[in-house]
Every structure is written in C-alpha cells, then in structure tokens.
Amino acid sequence: MGNRTPLYTSHLDLGGKMVDFGGWDMPLHYGSQLQEHQAVRADCGMFDVSHMRVVDIAGPGAEAYLRHLLANDVARAAPGKALYSAMLNESGGIVDDLIVYVLAEGDYRLVVNCATGASDIAWMRGHSPGFAVEITPRPELAIVAIQGPGALARVQQVVCDAARAAVAAMPVFGCAQVGRWTLARTGYTGEDGVEIILPGDQCPDLWQRLLAVDVPPVGLGARDTLRLEAGLNLYGNEMDATVSPLEANLGWTLAWDPPERDFIGRAALEEQRRRGVGHKLVGLVTRERAVLRAHQVVRLPGLAATGEITSGTFSPTLGMPIAMARVPVAAASEAVVEIRGRDIPVQIVKPCFVRHGQGLPGLAG
Amino acid sequence: MSEVPKELRYLESHEWVRNEGDGTATIGITDHAQDSLGDVVYVELPEVGAVLAAGEESAVVESVKAASDIFAPVSGEVIAINEQLEDEPETVNNSPYGDGWFYRVKMSDPSELEDLLDADGYREVAADE
Numbered sequence: 047m048g049n050r051t052p053l054y055t056s057h058l059d060l061g062g063k064m065v066d067f068g069g070w071d072m073p074l075h076y077g078s079q080l081q082e083h084q085a086v087r088a089d090c091g092m093f094d095v096s097h098m099r100v101v102d103i104a105g106p107g108a109e110a111y112l113r114h115l116l117a118n119d120v121a122r123a124a125p126g127k128a129l130y131s132a133m134l135n136e137s138g139g140i141v142d143d144l145i146v147y148v149l150a151e152g153d154y155r156l157v158v159n160c161a162t163g164a165s166d167i168a169w170m171r172g173h174s175p176g177f178a179v180e181i182t183p184r185p186e187l188a189i190v191a192i193q194g195p196g197a198l199a200r201v202q203q204v205v206c207d208a209a210r211a212a213v214a215a216m217p218v219f220g221c222a223q224v225g226r227w228t229l230a231r232t233g234y235t236g237e238d239g240v241e242i243i244l245p246g247d248q249c250p251d252l253w254q255r256l257l258a259v260d261v262p263p264v265g266l267g268a269r270d271t272l273r274l275e276a277g278l279n280l281y282g283n284e285m286d287a288t289v290s291p292l293e294a295n296l297g298w299t300l301a302w303d304p305p306e307r308d309f310i311g312r313a314a315l316e317e318q319r320r321r322g323v324g325h326k327l328v329g330l331v332t333r334e335r336a337v338l339r340a341h342q343v344v345r346l347p348g349l350a351a352t353g354e355i356t357s358g359t360f361s362p363t364l365g366m367p368i369a370m371a372r373v374p375v376a377a378a379s380e381a382v383v384e385i386r387g388r389d390i391p392v393q394i395v396k397p398c399f400v401r402h403g404q405g406l407p408g409l410a411g
Numbered sequence: 412m413s414e415v416p417k418e419l420r421y422l423e424s425h426e427w428v429r430n431e432g433d434g435t436a437t438i439g440i441t442d443h444a445q446d447s448l449g450d451v452v453y454v455e456l457p458e459v460g461a462v463l464a465a466g467e468e469s470a471v472v473e474s475v476k477a478a479s480d481i482f483a484p485v486s487g488e489v490i491a492i493n494e495q496l497e498d499e500p501e502t503v504n505n506s507p508y509g510d511g512w513f514y515r516v517k518m519s520d521p522s523e524l525e526d527l528l529d530a531d532g533y534r535e536v537a538a539d540e
Contacts (some may be wrong), residue, residue: 075449078501078504079450080450080475080525271475335455336453336454337473359475387476
C-alpha cells in the first residue's frame with residue numbers, strides 16, 4: 047500500500063484504475079485515458095495532484111535565498127504572480143523543476159515533484175545557512191488542478207465569494223491566497239485553468255462540488271499525454287541531474303540578468319553557453335502507425351551520433367504518434383526511429399504540438 | 412471481474428477463438444487483455460490469404476501503454492480481417508468479443524481447438540495475473 051491522498055476513496059468510487067506512482071496510489075484513468083484527455087481539450091477536467099510536494103519559504107531573507115537557489119529570478123515576479131524555474135546543481139544539471147507562487151513579500155509557496163520531494167527539501171535546507179529563511183514542508187495540503195477552456199467558469203461556480211472574485215481577476219500565471227487556500231492560474235496541460243492548494247481535509251468537499259457541476263475526473267495517464275502535446279517537460283524524462291537546461295529546451299527559464307546574481311550552477315551554465323552544448327530537445331511526429339516511446343533510438347541522416355526519445359505517446363488531438371527527443375545539435379528536419387525491427391521515418395519539429403486545443407499548423411494528420 | 416464467454420476457447424496469452432461451426436474460426440483478444448492494455452490505438456492485422464501456424468505471431472495490438480503480439484490459436488488461412496479496427500481501434504476496448512474481432516481463418520486442423528483452454532481454465536489464468 048502506497049501513500050494515499052485525501053481523495054483515494056473517491057477515486058475508487060469513480061472507477062479509478064489505481065497504480066503506484068512514486069510511492070503513491072494514484073488513478074491512471076477512470077475508464078478511458080483517451081476520453082479524459084479529449085474532455086480537457088474540449089471543455090474541462092480535474093486532476094488530483096496531491097502527490098506533489100508543497101514547501102513554504104518565508105522570512106526576511108527569503109527573496110535573497112531563492113535568488114541564489116533558483117535559475118529563474120523570483121525578483122521578476124511580484125506578489126500575485128507565479129514563476130516556473132529549474133533548480134540547478136553546481137554542474138548546471140537540473141535537480142528539479144518547480145513553480146514558485148509569490149503570495150506576499152517574503153512569502154513564497156513552492157510546488158516540487160513527487161519523486162524528488164524529499165531530496166529537494168534536503169537540498170534546499172543544505173543551501174539555506176546564511177539566509178534568514180524558514181523552509182516549511184506542507185504535507186497536510188492537497189492540490190486539485192482544474193484544466194480546460196471551461197475550467198475557470200466551473201471553479202467560480204463552486205468556490206466562496208472571495209475566491210470567485212480572485213479567479214475572475216487573475217491573469218495567466220497569477221495567484222492569490224484566500225484564507226487557507228492558494229488559487230493559481232497555472233497548469234500542466236497547455237489549457238487555461240486553475241490549480242488550488244488547500245488543506246487536505248477540505249479537499250474531498252471541493253472535489254464533490256466540482257463533480258456536481260459536471261467536471262469529470264482525469265487520471266495521470268491523460269495528464270501525461272496532455273503535457274506532452276503541450277510541449278511541457280517531465281522531470282525524469284526530459285531532464286535529470288545530468289542534463290543542462292540548455293539541452294532541455296529550458297533556456298527561456300534562465301534569468302542571466304543581472305550578471306551579479308550568483309545562482310547555483312551559474313558558472314557552469316556560463317561555460318556551457320560559451321562553448322555551446324552538444325544536444326537539443328526537439329519534437330518528433332510520424333504518420334506511420336507505430337507509437338513513439340521513451341528510450342527508442344533516433345538516427346539522423348549523415349550523422350554517426352544518435353539521439354534518444356525522452357517521452358513519446360499517441361497524441362489524441364493530432365491522431366498520430368508524437369515524441370520529444372534529445373538529439374545532436376546538428377540534427378535537421380528528418381530522422382529515423384527504430385521500432386520493433388522497423389525503421390520508422392519521423393519529422394523533427396518544435397517540441398510543442400498543440401496550442402489552444404488545436405494541433406499546430408502543418409502537424410495535423 | 413472480466414467477462415469470459417463460455418462458448419469460446421482461449422490461449423494463456425489472452426487470445427480467444429470462436430468455432431463458427433462451418434470450418435472457420437474467429438479470433439480476438441479477451442476483456443482482461445483489453446483492460447490491461449488500456450486504450451488501443453493501432454491494430455496490425457495479417458493479410459487475407461496469409462497462412463498461419465498455431466502459436467505463430469499473427470497480429471499486433473498497440474495501446475497507449477505498450478505493443479503486444481497476438482498469437483494464432485489455431486492453424487489456417489486468413490479469410491477475413493476486421494477492417495473497422497483501422498479507423499476505430501477503440502472497438503477492441505468497447506467490444507472485445509463482438510465488433511472488436513481481429514481476423515477469421517479457415518481452419519486446417521479443427522482438432523487443435525481441443526488443446527486450448529476452456530472458459531474456466533482461462534478464468535484461472537486471468538485471475539492469477
């Protein structure tokens with residue numbers, strides 16, 4: 047028996063097919079992963095993501111601490127905004143990717159990945175001496191993500207007046223603290239939506255209210271196909287502690303200015319930027335009838351060096367297989383993936399396949 | 412508990428076969444198999460006219476989760492394939508014993524059916540997984 051979120055019995059009641067996910071019993075789907083995916087693109091769906099770890103960072107030295115800890119710069123995000131960042135080691139490798147919700151001055155709420163949660167907290171504590179900061183893990187908090195074009199409207203139907211007003215006024219990547227709830231206009235699907243961090247004992251009631259306004263539950267299987275279509279990285283696949291953000295399509299999350307901001311890994315990254323890195327993260331699509339999957343080898347015409355698929359799936363929105371792959375920088379527009387003894391031709395594209403619920407032009411099958 | 416029709420015969424590898432009574436047999440995958448696989452996205456069927464030997468790989472079913480080989484339960488020549496599965500692979504999930512059939516053969520040795528698992532035998536296999 048793994049860890050269980052406050053919604054465990056509800057998942058069983060809803061027909062959830064439970065699987066182990068990083069030591070947690072989580073729903074893979076509730077009947078059809080494909081249908082759940084399509085529901086989010088067409089209207090909305092909700093995810094129990096309470097397995098992710100919440101860590102509060104507070105104190106007079108909190109901003110300075112996070113400006114040292116993270117590759118992106120929290121000074122760029124005023125209270126009421128969220129920031130996506132990588133957390134690097136001294137070699138410039140990625141310890142984890144995370145979101146910082148800037149709740150107030152000196153008051154930050156971080157959400158980090160489940161599998162890396164414990165090691166992240168140890169890492170953060172290890173780098174805190176010398177800063178006036180308190181690091182407080184919040185294991186008693188649950189997280190529900192409501193995503194899709196209809197998500198904001200549904201959330202506003204079920205929350206209290208103050209939360210409804212906050213959501214109505216919230217810009218994309220905005221956040222607000224309402225009582226003991228954090229609401230944010232963030233997500234992992236490429237759709238509009240809200241994520242709500244709240245006390246675990248209040249979570250089942252919120253979930254039931256959302257069910258009552260016809261928000262379908264969506265499992266982790268569809269969460270993965272949605273994020274891959276949206277070109278969003280998954281820690282453990284597209285990156286890990288040996289991978290630089292410059293090789294994981296995360297260059298845009300690095301705040302180089304001001305040059306005096308000495309974040310962990312800066313020196314190593316500057317050296318990489320100077321010398322150039324050997325790989326890039328790209329997207330793959332194919333019209334062949336074979337699903338692209340992680341670890342399949344990617345061969346490039348004219349190159350001896352090969353690449354490797356980091357994540358792959360069948361895209362429900364495009365109706366064809368898609369993948370992200372780490373390939374040599376010299377890779378151009380075509381490649382071949384070996385699948386079960388066959389050479390499958392693939393096209394190399396930007397690693398984002400769907401926007402605003404539609405396949406990007408040139409990709410639709 | 413998954414459905415296991417009494418009148419069919421089964422392989423441990425989760426294929427079912429229906430004796431049509433006229434020398435032909437229809438083949439598909441069980442309810443347990445489609446549930447384990449998850450949403451089916453591609454089915455690769457044999458060619459009509461192909462001659463299969465019992466136990467040989469005869470088809471491939473690919474889901475979001477994995478690709479799985481489908482083994483021929485009986486020997487014979489393929490006389491029909493379910494073309495609906497090309498555009499509607501989800502039929503395998505929705506109707507594994509009905510509209511989700513894979514292919515039909517003219518059996519070269521109908522006695523091979525007797526070596527296969529009956530419904531009770533297969534139910535035990537599926538329960539152990």
